[in-house]
Amino acid sequence: MTENAKRIGIVILLFILVTLTWGTTWMAMKIAVATIPPIFATGLRFLAASPLLLLFSWLTKTPLLFPKGSRLFQLLICLAYFAGPFTLMIYGESYVSSGLASIIFANMPVAVLIVSILLLKERISPTQLLGLVLGVVSLSTILYLESSQTSGTSWQGIAALLAAVIIHAIMYVQCKKRSQKISVLTFNTLPCLGAGFLLLLLGSWVEKIDSAMFSTSSLISVGYLGIVAGVFGILCYFALQQRASAFQASLVFLVFPIIALGVERMVSGTTISQASLWLILPLLLGILLTLTPISTIRTVLRLEPVRT
Template sequence: MPRHSTLLFLALCAIWGTTWIGIKAGVEVVPPLLFAGTRFTAAGLLLLGIAAWRGEFELPARQDVLRFGATSLLMITLCYAALFWGMVHVDSGTGAVLEMSLTPIALMGFALWLREEVFDRRRLAALLLGVTGLAMLFGPTALRSWAQASGEGAMLRLAGAAAVASAAVTYGWGSVVARPLLRRYASIFVAGSTTLIGGLLLLAISLAAEPGAVSALGGQWGAAAWAGWVFLVLFGSLIGYTIYMTLLREIGATRAGTYAFVSPIIAVLLGMACFGEQIHPLDVVGMAVMLAAAALAMAERKPGPRRATSPSAFQKS
């Protein structure tokens, strides 16, 4: 893989591995959909402003309008509405296993279905290896949580798990749908358009149906929530989402999606460093397996052996 793409991939993993801090700070005091909707709307406006300043803003062609709308709906609105609702009802371990393991699988599945990529057994093996590592890292916590649930709580957790799973599927679908746009428009313009449209739709849903959303528009969130919001706008969306769009164009959905095997490791290490969370031997093994999976998926395929050619074919007569 080109060095430029490798550096972008590592930057994406680092950024999206730290966004959970901002999300946690915000959703503890702000209605989740409102928090997400305002974040994406602000990021979209900033991205489009930068695109205009760089001369990369252009009105989409008529045949691309529907694709822009579908990408926004799938990657932002449906994904984050389901993810944030689901995370209210499942523990972080269950959510991590479902969302992080299903995202690269969905990316590969839709890339093959929509013929954006060809089947690659090595990358399939990398996905299976990565899912195994995720299960080792977060599986014990998820199993303990499910074992303790009963009655109505168990049903809500099941519904929450289904919502988190659907978020991974819609995100993967939207990512693959977006790739043709990235061949015709600048990454920053696609990122800005989809985050703005998706964010506005999230805001509409929040204000119509989310308890406390209207009053929360007053902005009395507190310093921690506002700091998290600014971090998510500038790093999670403005920088991270643009990098992701660039990687979709340059290396494809399957390889770009392997950030899901590296970002959780960064999150776990930050939890240990910032909050004193413990890491067990099985966690270390799981993280090593996930890193191996990412390396396997990102490695370039070696060219096959060349056929021997008769020397006389190239000899001058």
């Protein structure tokens, strides 16, 4: 096997692992929040992930603190990247199906593009603008259809999930603006640990916590979210970003909602409406267009091989 073939094989394997991890995360959140309050469940999730992150940081001699001058930003990541958005995500799944939640979060590239335009004054191509409009219109229509046709869908849950996407997009753009080359372990370990303790304390204070009511399936789901999604998924996606182009790695956002919808049908026997399923096609096309660099589009139009 040549080195190039081996590299392609590793990229494909990582892509599959990431999409499977992200695709199953949504059903795990749905099961977890069934018997564990959302704030407390998110705190448990982060504390489940923290020991492994600390171990990997120790084994690789990775610093836990951000460089001097960026420590306040590290605290902001703890609050606005981990504690807030992840709690909003699992809270939203109290009112929204896991499949619809995954579709909302798949629009992260669209949200990042919008925030980049507003905060960084970033210029975009006409193709990206078309993708942005197509994505927003398709998602808005899906949300309208699901809220009006499905009794289990609430605007309360939709609003929480949209807020999580927007906050994550803002934090992503802020990280991009600062252009800090920080290890994935440094970025995740202490903020994850801090968010875990903070949310457990907050959950114990504002939520009615009765551990006797926690089901085994909910506890297993929390463990899965922390260890598999929170550690394994993050490291696999980081490895994918190192070995593939940014465009190739971003294609994960087109695949994991499909897996989430399939998992939802297998586990609960339900899915979104037929009309919404058809609207996923223009939605994913819109996301793809926002992700596609103009250089790639020009190469394809000239029928030249894409260089990665």
